[in-house]
Amino acid sequence: MSQVCPRCGLEPLYDDTEAVCPIHILALEPYVAARADAGRPPEPDLAEPEPEPEDTALSCWNCGTEVPHPSNVECLEPACRRPLTPPALVIRFADGQVEVARGTRAELGRSGRYVGLFRAYPNVSRRHAVVGADPDGRAWIEPVPTPNGTFLDGSELPASERTPLRSNTRVRFALHAEGTVTVHSRRGD
Structure with missing residues (x-):
């Protein structure tokens, strides 16, 4: 009796004439006295992984x-x-960028928080579009009805309708106020 199952360990020991553990259907390994735990699987790590x-x-x-x-x-x-x-959404314009966290939104145009980005563009409306990111990280744009239009990669978007945003697309307000979209997602999303 000088063989062991890699899963069973030392109980039971098998005869040299046997080749396979009848319980686990694994090839038997030679018993080495110096390594009594040879063939046993390592003890599982029961500690919870760090988030x-x-x-x-x-x-x-x-x-x-x-x-x-x-x-x-x-x-x-x-x-x-x-x-x-x-942030979940970043739109980079010539004069700065818009950053939107998950579950929030931002109104874009020549008035409000981002007035500095559009000051040089008189054909951008005071309230031109709303951008946002849902709690799950999906980004979107919703144009406000305006005579000069909101465009995504050159195509005009319908007013008052949310359109999903993806990274590396171009948003344009009116004729010249253009920005590049970046949507960041958490790993595993």
Whole structure:
């Protein structure tokens, strides 16, 4: 009796004439006295795994600065210093960007919070469109009825109707106010 099943371990020991464990249908291995636990599977790790961060970036989503350690939560570039977890939606225009968190929305046009982005475009309405991100991270745009239109990759969007947004698409308000869309999602979405 000098063979063991890799799963059963030392109980039972098998004769040299046997080749397979009848319980697990696994090839038997030679018994080595110095390693009494040879062939036993490792004890399972019963500790709960640490939750993964929402986004494990290797670089800052805003400026591209390398993240030297995975525990960093803020960009180390002094001019940036943004949280490393990106907003759900970013639209970059010539004069700045719009950032929208999950479950929120932003009104875009020549009045309100983003007036500075559209000041140079008199044909952009004061209230031109609303952009947002649902709690699950899906981004959208809803044009406000306006005579100068809202466009996605060159096609005019119907007013008062939500249209999904995807990364690397172009949004344009009126004739010249154009921005590039980036939709960030959590890992596993």
